[in-house]
Amino acid sequence: MVFLATTMPGDSGEKPLGSFVYAMPDRAVPRSALSTTLCPSHSCDEYATRIAKILATRTRIPAYVGCSINSTQLGLTVEEEMEGVRKMVDTIMERWEQRQD
Template identity: 55%
Template sequence: MATEAASEIPQTERVLPSFKPQQLSFPLPKALHTTGHIHLSFLGHCVMVFLATSTPGDSAGSVKSLGSFVYAMPDRTSSKSTIATTIYTSPSSIEYTTRVAKIITRRIGMPIYVGCSIDTNALGLQVEEEMEGLTHIVNLVVEKYEAQKQ
């Protein structure tokens, strides 16, 4: 009996993921000695983006907050708005994470998950400097998205 049931179980084939995550690092504009890091995963149905910063004084053994995690998707009724849901909140990064998620979603028209530990207050940036960094991050993600689409 047991051998008959075992022979009827369909055999499955192990399949490797078809996506290749991209990791980018760049100096943040106007933030001295601060490096921005982006981890991108373009999936068929969504995009995953993780953002972080580092400075030369960061210790390799120190524990840093993972930051906030936000899901955003385009609004089907209005092309100019997006819907964002906070999955995990870190008070120091939630506003920045939500802003990045909504902007990228609006630009690429796909759902996106954004994890971000960038604390703009801790970096001590002026509003203009913060916006320049945000613009650079968004442009890099959109550029990589367009490149992988082709």
Template identity: 50%
Template sequence: MMPLMMDSPQEPPQQPSPEPSPSPTLHPKQLAIPLPLTPHTTLHLQITSLNTSNLIFLTSTDPSSSGSLSALGSFVYAMPNRLQPSDPLCTALCSQNGSIEFANRLAKILARRTEKPTYVGSSVVFGNPTVEEEMAGVRAVVDEVLKIVHGEQKG
């Protein structure tokens, strides 16, 4: 039987080298922006920008729907297309008729502009939107998301 040596100093176990975290932030950014052409309607965004992808959730509120609950909406995945960069690949993971087109459009634009796979969850409801109102909403969301995503890449 071998005696246990208590007095000899032991080297601490080697720690594996720290690998870069897949996420520069574990705290998503949350903000609310008014729709430019639709008075009293606000878009609420939650943006999580990871090194490998972006995750964006959107919903809308207006005074007429303040007491009602928002439906889950659509959930879409888009990724940059290496063969045709102007046409990202996109698929719906969960589809609701009222929000799928808006979610698809946003996911494709953001995947192309950030050059990262992008998940978009959207329960945005435009009452009876005109093309101009919906495009103003898309433009406002894209501008805010790009500010946050590109701001985190620089920092």
């Protein structure tokens, strides 16, 4: 289970849950994952789904991802958003691999 959140200057300190997504590896297509949104928040559904599917595919186990990151609110370019996804996934996978040793 992973929860991703951001804060902006002036935020109250309390963040809403945002989207909550469940993804599981697709046994028929190993390089794919199936997902469903358990708690939708339209501003971050796509982001949460993307991360959940990547994690489920790489770990080969189900993944729950909560996400309140709104990339449009952060004013990110597509390249910055993709770099952020890459960094988050790399960090999570690094910790995952450490636990598998």
